[in-house]
Amino acid sequence: MSTDHEGVRDLLGAWAVGALTPADQKTVPLHLAECESCAAEAERLRETVRLLGGAPRPPLANGALAGIDGVLTVALRARPAAPRVASHAAPYAAAVAGLQALLRELDGHGPWGAPVVHDWDVHATVAHLIAADEPLARRLGLAARVPESPVAEGTGWADAWAARTAAVIAYEQRRTPEETVAAWTAQAAALLATPEARDPERAAHATTLMGVRLPVADHFVVRAFEAWIHTDDIGRALGLAVPPPPDPHLWQLVRLAVRILGMALGPTAPPVLFAVTGGEPDAQWVLGSEDEPVRAELALDPVDFCLLVGGRYAPDEVPRGAAGDDAAIRDVLERAASLAWL
Known part of the structure; x- marks a missing residue:
């Protein structure tokens, strides 16, 4: 792996959850020791993962998916909302933790090519979530995780969104599923580390995203909605029962x-x-x-x-x-x- 800034930044999510490859376990810490901005983001991500209950679990013996249904259900039902985010961001924090729990079961042996929804497999569905979270992330000042893709001036939001999500999926499918998961994890953690995720007053201002003008607080709830829906999609595709959000979060949705x-x-x-x-x-x-x-x-x-x-x-x-x-x-x-x- 290259130790350049952009290459390491894409791996910070994997670093935060302890999911680096053996080679990256050697090179990422070297870069963090030299790069103050990456080191600061890495610490923020690790703290967010800790609050989400996202400590990595060991892979299943024999690489089998059999028998994980009950374990997964328990893990998802136990997923905590981050106590340091405000109530409007708690459903998103819990949905992120739930999808992380499911995806950890697929590491190294998962059926990433299994059809999920639309024409997406598991890998593409996670890539789609990078694109789906991106408008809120960009509005809150976060950098894009995927190189920009041009959209003609005057394009309506729906067509622009369709073009961007297709571009993000195409980009991520040239990478490994683990790299895509790391990029999504890092972006989600960065969203949950924004001041707007923790301060209801800052999240009260309205902004238009995906054709709907809502307070930023409500856009966090929309992100929770989509993360849960696609977690359920992946679970159904793999024959795994994914429970609904905890009742307080479900009623926010x-x-x-x-x-x-x-x-x-x-x-x-x-x-x-x-x-x-x-x-x-x-x-x-x-x-x-x-x-x-x-x-x-x-x-x-x-x-x-x-x-x-x-x-x-x-x-x-x-x-x-x-x-x-x-x-x-x-x-x-x-x-x-x-x-x-x-």
């Missing part, structure tokens, strides 16, 4: 999704009394017009609702309780499903 759904429906949609069942007694909202009587009632499980908004359920397939105007109910379900870009 639900409440934000309801707010965005309400904005998408607008004030003239037929009013529907929407309830998310299980957990919070006041988890119901009137979506749509406030000037008409409610036309229908719709109830969804919180995980099913999140999977619908994440594009993992079709509107006519999601389990639900419903009564009243079928067209109004269909409008809510179809609008919720349309929010997905994952």
